Amino acid sequence: MAGVDGSPAALRAVRWAADTAAQHRVPLHLVHAAGYPDLYTGESVPPPARFTEDLRLQRWEFLHAAREVAAETSGVEIHTVFEPDPPIPSLIHTSRAARMIVLGSSGHSGLYGLLIGSTTLALVTHAHCPVVAVRGDATQVPERGDPRPVVVGIDGSPLSERAIGYAFDEACFRDVELVAVHTWSDADTAVFSEARRHFDWEPVRDTEERRLAERLAGWRERYPDVHVRRVLAKDRPRHELLDWSRRAQLVVVGSRGRGGFRGMLLGSTSQALVHNAECPVMIARPLPAQSA
Missing domain, CATH: 3.40.50.12370 (Rossmann fold)
Structure with missing residues (x-):
């Protein structure tokens, strides 16, 4: 399972996860947890329906982009999962059924950011399966045939x-x-x-x-x-x-x-x-x- 938030770090993690899933011959689940805001920041009224819908479309675009990256690895079975709940509890819950969960070690910040450092740290301390942190500033993502140990x-x-x-x-x-x-x-x-x-x-x-x-x-x-x-x-x-x-x-x-x-x-x-x-x-x- 790989967490998706649209950031370059998350896409690098998706690529690594797809390669690993292909090696293990298991499906890859791409998960995006939205965490829609109930209220505007500092306000007491909910956001308009158009705002929520635009946000939803953007989040599906994140998953679509991640799927395209994962599809570059031949032979991997890909599933996309959209969770409307906040990212940390959603990813911890879905980790119960995963062989491993793969995250970018840095990502967006602010309202639209999901896989920021605090989220990655929350998963490596609370997930129910091994967690792989793919460094956002890593110079090279391992590929099949990589001779390094x-x-x-x-x-x-x-x-x-x-x-x-x-x-x-x-x-x-x-x-x-x-x-x-x-x-x-x-x-x-x-x-x-x-x-x-x-x-x-x-x-x-x-x-x-x-x-x-x-x-x-x-x-x-x-x-x-x-x-x-x-x-x-x-x-x-x-x-x-x-x-x-x-x-x-x-x-x-x-x-x-x-x-x-x-x-x-x-x-x-x-x-x-x-x-x-x-x-x-x-x-x-x-x-x-x-x-x-």
Whole structure:
């Protein structure tokens, strides 16, 4: 499912979603949630019927333009959905039936804008399926045959485990390498640097490398054809993953990791990637029982 609002960022997201739907051989649903205003801003009277009708026609034009973009990808089955309700609750509700929801990470602002940053953030924190944020200023949208790898951030948390599954799945369908990135120190390496100079980090690295291999072992058995490259780094996860986003076609992470506070809906690493990654970012969402 892809959210549509007529912005260039949303159309880039539609193109990415169409390509992914074709690879997975599943239908693509293009959804536009209108959120018609009940009243004029600052007024106590409803807008005239002509205004509402013109608005409705414009919104259908958004869907028509998105369908034309999606149709450029051959073999994809396309459905258009027009929702009159506000975008955030509509998209969260429809995400219950989706394999993933794809959004532009920026869009219009003001009355006619739907997929602005706050909407994307609302979906990556509340959707019922994985959410892919396609950066509005990304220089290149991955196409079929793209040789760049899929990258997954692994930290040992339950959501990280879900991210691994999604990442293996995407790497398999795209027939590319999977890069599994694990950073074994969340602290800033500049802090306590004098003390660290006298500490032997190698045993810690060996332990983390073994743990990373254990995390991947079961998934490698399920996906024997996916080539996996393990990357271990003494760095903050956001730094390493942002660096990899320059060389990847997709980065996959959990919505929050082992360092988050209980109840935190979106971790700092996920936020950094949604705002700054140079490729699309998939955010793995918890199961309903895990959301509480």
